[in-house]
Amino acid sequence: xxxxxxxxxxxxxxxxxxxxxxxxxxxxxxxxxxxxxxxxxxxxxxxxxxxxxxxxxxxxxxxxxxxxxxxxxxxxxxxxxxxxxxxxxxxxxxxxxxxxxxxxxxxxxxxxxxxxxxxxxxxxxxxxxxxxxxxxxxxxxxxxxxxxxxxxxxxxxxxxxxxxxxxxxxxxxxxxxxxxxxxxxxxxxxxxxxxxxxxxxxxxxxxxxxxxxxxxxxxxxxxxxxxxxxxxxxxxxxxxxxxxxxxxxxxxxxxxxxxxxxxxxxxxxxxxxxxxxxxxxxxxxxxxxxxxxxxxxxxxxxxxxxxxxxxxxxxxxxxxxxxxxxxxxxxxxxxxxxxxxxxxxxxxxxxxxxxxxxxxxxxxxxxxxxxxxxxxxxxxxxxxxxxxxxxxxxxxxxxxxxxxxxxxxxxxxxxxxxxxxxxxxxxxxxxx
Numbered sequence: 154x155x156x157x158x159x160x161x162x163x164x165x166x167x168x169x170x171x172x173x174x175x176x177x178x179x180x181x182x183x184x185x186x187x188x189x190x191x192x193x194x195x196x197x198x199x200x201x202x203x204x205x206x207x208x209x210x211x212x213x214x215x216x217x218x219x220x221x222x223x224x225x226x227x228x229x230x231x232x233x234x235x236x237x238x239x240x241x242x243x244x245x246x247x248x249x250x251x252x253x254x255x256x257x258x259x260x261x262x263x264x265x266x267x268x269x270x271x272x273x274x275x276x277x278x279x280x281x282x283x284x285x286x287x288x289x290x291x292x293x294x295x296x297x298x299x300x301x302x303x304x305x306x307x308x309x310x311x312x313x314x315x316x317x318x319x320x321x322x323x324x325x326x327x328x329x330x331x332x333x334x335x336x337x338x339x340x341x342x343x344x345x346x347x348x349x350x351x352x353x354x355x356x357x358x359x360x361x362x363x364x365x366x367x368x369x370x371x372x373x374x375x376x377x378x379x380x381x382x383x384x385x386x387x388x389x390x391x392x393x394x395x396x397x398x399x400x401x402x403x404x405x406x407x408x409x410x411x412x413x414x415x416x417x418x419x420x421x422x423x424x425x426x427x428x429x430x431x432x433x434x435x436x437x438x439x440x441x442x443x444x445x446x447x448x449x450x451x452x453x454x455x456x457x458x459x460x461x462x463x464x465x466x467x468x469x470x471x472x473x474x475x476x477x478x479x480x481x482x483x484x485x486x487x488x489x490x491x492x493x494x495x496x497x498x499x500x501x502x503x504x505x506x507x508x509x510x511x512x513x514x515x516x517x518x519x520x521x522x523x524x525x526x527x528x529x530x531x532x533x534x535x536x537x538x539x540x541x542x543x544x545x546x547x548x549x550x551x552x553x554x555x556x557x558x559x560x561x562x563x564x565x566x567x568x569x570x571x572x573x574x575x576x577x578x579x580x581x582x583x584x585x
Contacts, residue, residue, distance in 0.1 A: 155278070156278045156279055156281070156282035157279075158279055159210065159274075159276075160210035160211060160274055161196075161210070161211060162193065162196060162211060162269070162273040162274060162275050163274070163275050163276065163279045165189065165192065165193065166189070166193070166275055166279065166280065166283070166558075166561065167279050167283050169185060169189050170280065170283035170284065170286070170287060170558060171283050171286045171287065173287045173290070173345055174287065174290040174291070174294070174345060177328065177345040178328060179313055179315070180311075180312065180313020180314075180315050180316070180325075180326040180327060180328060181313065181315055182325075182345065182554065182555065183258075183315075183320050183325040183326060183554055184315055184318060185554075186258075186262065186553070186554025186555065186557055187257065187258040187261075187262060187554060189557065190261070190262045190265040190266055190269075190554075190557065191257075191265060193265065193266065193268075193269035193273065193561075194265035194266075194268055194269060196211070196269070196273060197213070197268050197269050197271075197272035197273050198268075200212060200213045200272055200273060201213050201217070201272060210274065211273065211274065212274070213272045213273070214271065214272060214273075214274060214568045214572065215568060215571065215572055215575070216571070217268065217271060217272060218271050218564075218567040218568055218570070218571035219571070220267075220512065220515050220516055220519060220567045221264070221267045221268055221271045221564060221567055223511065223512040223515055224263060224264040224267055224268075224512045224516075225264045225268070226512075227263075227264070227508040227509060227511055227512040228256075228260050228261055228263055228264040228508070230504065230505075230507075230508040231256065231260045231501060231505055231508045231509070232253065232256050232260070232261075233504075234471050234472065234501040234502060234504045234505040234508065235249075235252055235253065235256055235474065235500075235501060235505075236249065236253075237471040237504075238468065238471045238472045238473060238474030238475075238500070238501060238502065239252065239474040239475075241468070241471060241474065242468075242473060242474045244474050244475065248474075248475070251319075252474070252475060254319070255550075256550075258320075258554070259550035259551055259553055259554075260550045260553070262553040262554060262556075262557065262560070263509075263512075263549070263550075263553055263560065266553075266557045266560035266561050266563075266564065267560055267561070267563050267564035267567065268564060269561055269564060270560070270561035270562060270563065270564025270565040270566075270567075270568070271564035271565065271567050271568040271571075272564075272568070275561060275565065276565075277365065277532070277562060277565060278367075280362065280558050280561060280562060281362050281363075281365045281366050282366065282368075282371060283558070284358075284359060284362035284363065284375060284558060285362070285363055285366055285371040285372070285374055285375035287359070287378070288359055288363065288374045288375040288376075288377070288378030288379065289374050289378070291344060291359075291378040291381065291382065292374060292377060292378050292381070295378075295381060297330075298330055298331065298342055298344070298385075299342070299385070301330035301331050301340075302330070302331050302333075302340035306330050307330065308329055308330060308331055308332050308333065309327050309328070309329050309330075310327075310328040310329065310330060311327070311328055312326055312327040312328075313326040313327070313328070321551045322347075324347040324348065325347050325551075327347075329343055331343070332348075332349065334387070339387075341385070341386060341387045342382075342385040342386060343386065344356075344382050344385075344386075345555075346555065349386040349387065349388055350386065350388040350390055350391070350546060350547065351543075351547055351552055351555070352382055352386045352388075352391075353382065353383050353386040353388030353390060353391025353392075353394070354388075354390065354391060354394055354539055354542065354543045354547075355382060355555060356378075356379040356380070356381070356382030356383040356386065356391055356395075357379065357383065357391060357394035357395055357398050357399075357539050357542075358379075358535075358536065358539055358556070358558070358559055359375060359378055359379030359382060360375070360376050360379035360380065360383075360395065360399055361379075361398060361399060361532060361535035361536065361539065362375060362532070362558070363375025363376045363378075363379060364376070364399065364531075364532075364535075365531075365532050379395075380395070383395050390542060390543075390545075390546050393542065394538075394539055394542050397538060397542070398535045398538045398539045398542065399535065401534070401535075401538060402520075402524045402530070402531040402532075402534035402535045402538070403528075403531055405521065405524040405525045405530070405531075405534065406524070406525060406526070406527065406528075452486060452491075456486055456488060456490065456491050456492065456495070457491075457492055457495045459488055460488055460489055460492070460495040460496065460498065460499040461495060461498065461499075463477075463488065463499060464495075464498040464499050464502065468499075468502055469502060469503060470502045470503055470504055471501065471502040471504055471505070472497070472498065472499055472500045472501040472502035472504075472505055473489070473499055473500055474500065474501075475489075475500060476488060476489035476490055476496070476499070476500060477489065477499075490548055491546065491547065491548070492544075492545060492546065492547075492548070493509070493543075493544035493545070493547065493548055493549045493550075494506060494544060494545070496548050497509060509549075513537075513540070513541070516533075516537055516563055516567070517534075517537045517541070519533075519566070519567065519570055520533040520534035520536075520537045520563075520566065521534060523566070523570060529566070529569070530566070532562055532566075533562060533563055533566040536559035536560075536562055536563060537563070539559070540556065540559070543556075
């Protein structure tokens with residue numbers, strides 16, 4: 154199968170993906186993501202509406218899979234929770250409109266991109282090769298980025314005038330060589346992400362895509378670029394993701410093998426001997442993991458505690474409607490940030506949390522079961538695992554604009570599974 158685009162939908166995603174770095178150079182990535190989502194979503198809706206009347210290379214794969222409908226329902230509930238929270242706290246019409254536009258640029262993308270992948274004839278190979286091309290850009294620019302702090306170049310090159318469009322902050326429209334870590338005063342690199350920890354998880358996704366590439370040269374480029382992003386971002390979460398999100402999905406087929414269960418039983422029996430030492434080693438490892446960036450860990454834990462307490466006491470069902478300014482104890486970080494789940498509870502309450510949890514669990518179960526059956530589910534499971542890992546350290550809604558290749562793959566995978574179930578012949582029990 155060729156990795157070249159064969160229809161307008163593939164051409165759109167291919168061009169947008171391959172131009173990731175050029176878009177970053179003009180501070181346009183935060184604009185490109187939502188625009189692409191709504192264009193593809195509209196094209197998918199048009200394909201469904203016109204059916205066979207649309208040109209042959211844009212016809213829908215089939216009906217929308219149930220899990221994609223669940224994403225749409227969940228994200229609509231998220232919007233309703235936002236409106237109710239704004240009404241409860243008297244935030245006014247202007248703030249409600251502004252937050253609704255933010256929803257359209259954030260949470261809505263978690264439904265639009267899977268819809269595009271499930272309906273439009275977009276192939277995995279195009280996305281995989283496109284991601285490897287991004288890796289080639291990364292490796293080509295790496296010497297300049299790495300040398301920048303040591304030859305006296307500034308951290309930030311410029312902030313794009315596109316920031317006038319509005320967004321979470323100027324860092325989403327800024328172009329950086331690197332940033333200084335305030336804790337250790339050493340350089341960290343964020344590549345085309347707004348900050349380093351997010352760049353590390355994008356590096357994990359880069360590696361996961363590259364592992365699917367059939368061409369060994371492009372595969373090597375993609376993996377090398379992803380590992381460089383993880384290491385130079387100096388993110389603990391990225392290192393965890395590099396191991397868990399790449400090897401875990403590829404080990405899933407072992408759960409259907411008898412010898413693997415026998416080995417697991419032997420390992421479980423051995424815990425009677427080494428269990429205490431193993432538990433202590435794990436505790437020491439967790440302590441070292443947190444201690445590697447103690448200030449960051451302290452701020453995050455304090456933010457989560459404050460968000461949890463205020464959610465329970467002040468806005469249980471629909472949240473506070475928006476993040477609140479933080480005090481000096483959390484280095485003025487907004488309450489409701491740096492953690493998707495605590496952030497959802499604080500901003501949109503229990504209703505908002507369930508609106509994300511239900512479709513994400515459904516998608517995860519689909520990926521888990523398919524990954525156990527064969528290699529087709531490995532990449533979707535890797536993407537879901539990365540999203541889950543990201544949710545415990547970042548806010549998904551303001552980073553969905555960079556996760557779109559993975560979200561399209563989730564839609565493609567959902568369509569494959571749905572078509573497989575529809576085409577499976579009904580089995581009739583035979584008489585003995």
